[in-house]
Amino acid sequence: MFKKIITFLFIGLIAYSCATVPFSGRRQLNLVSNAEVLPLSYDQYEKVLEESEVITNSTEGKQVVNVGRKIAAAVEKYLEENGQSDMTEGFSWEFNLLKNEQVNAWCMPGGKVAFYTGILPICQDETGIAVVMGHEVAHAIANHARERMSQGMVANGLLGGIQAAMGENPTLTQTIFLQAIGFGGQVGMLKFSRDQELEADQLGLIFMAIAGYDPREAPAFWERMNAQAEGPRPPEFLSTHPGPERRIDQLNDQMNEAMEYYRENQP
Template identity: 45%
Template sequence: MRRILALLFISVFLVECSTVPITGRKRLNFVSDAQILPMSFQQYDGFLKENKSKIITNTSQAKELKTIGKNIAAAVDRFMRANGMQAEANSYKWEFNLINDPTINAWCMPGGKVVFYTGIMPICANTDGVAAVMGHEVAHAFAKHGQERMSSAQIQQLGGVAVAIGTQNNKNAQLWNMAYGVGSSLGMLKFSRTHETEADKLGLVFMIMAGYRGEEAVNVWVRMSENAKKSGRKAPPEFLSTHPHNQTRIVDLRNYLPEATRLAAKFNQQTAAPRK
């Protein structure tokens, strides 16, 4: 079993690690854009077809959403092109849609395919609030969190196979498998929280780059927390959650706001590209 796990460990670290721009976090990713983007675009098109009757296009809210999305996408595009990421910038096919659905949610698929549900708009509350959520979702695509999660899932599956093979003749095989299953699941939850925290930080930088008020990112999570209290929803312990607690996000965003403002101002001065 040790030999199998050692080989797995070595194979993981032989894969080239890359660094997430701005945050500097090392990420392990062996799923290429060429692999994931066609699937992402296909799934997004499928989602829109399935929800065709729910797509809102001609309201002021839908138009504002698209404008904010385009502004933040333009800021991200400027950043990528200014930092030698032209190929990645060219691969994005930005699209922003508002769906008539009371669910409090928004998401962005790899390649820049964004959906907001009407349920999250009262939480956004205003233009800068929409920009805060938009920046966060776009940041997931920018940091390639989808590709990274796919990579980690593949490693998790390989690790499970290795443990199963290595414990076939072991009296404690069931215990080992249970320990691996629980341990890896909690590890994946923490991995997801890391992505959420990173998207909060990157999104804050991007929305400020695009000319929006970063302070509103904090207020979005204050409103999210208030909404949760009113609805009586109880959050699970943070270590068992895929997302950081609302209060954790509020504190982290407040603490990071000065740095995000500094980074955004520095970049805008260097590129001299004001918001349209």
């Protein structure tokens, strides 16, 4: 009888803790809040910057910042128009370029973005940067790291919030957090699931279009990224990601809608 009660309580908690991803409408597990995650995320981001060669004041770095600010403004506009402005509550946008040969970029919860110089040749120009920026920011807007952390907590029997989990098992909780958002230092973010990657593609395409960047350049970027992956070791940016054909097909299927946003936001 006791086991049945626990089971029902567990099912009830999971149902109560579900959230909805913007645009895709997918239901996701969400046991932790921004108020709990963002301070941890911001601390981790500062550690990454301390351990990296930050070249944001360079010409390329300023370009990354410029694109990032446009994408952030597009996100805020999209969420406001869809009655979801609360999704960026507590966000503190920041964009940095790190000197690192990895073909990678990432966005921690709260809008903390890092680009590695290794991905810029594939981006080629500002629009290519916008493709990547929109995609990475979309991970934060869709709460993918919080979802990963929630899944990790459930898998390890930690069913309360972060504070409760810290009190119960601080070492395990810290490990789950780092696995959800990254390890700091020179290593990039951990891989998201294929569904999460496709959601980030969907949202990212809309964000770049609202920001005034031609979304038709997104499939071209992923074709270049796929060509880069044909060597003996694929870029970190593509590890465990959906196949390039699948994601390009999805982007093209969504292109008419994205072009409407793009045309609406032209001067």
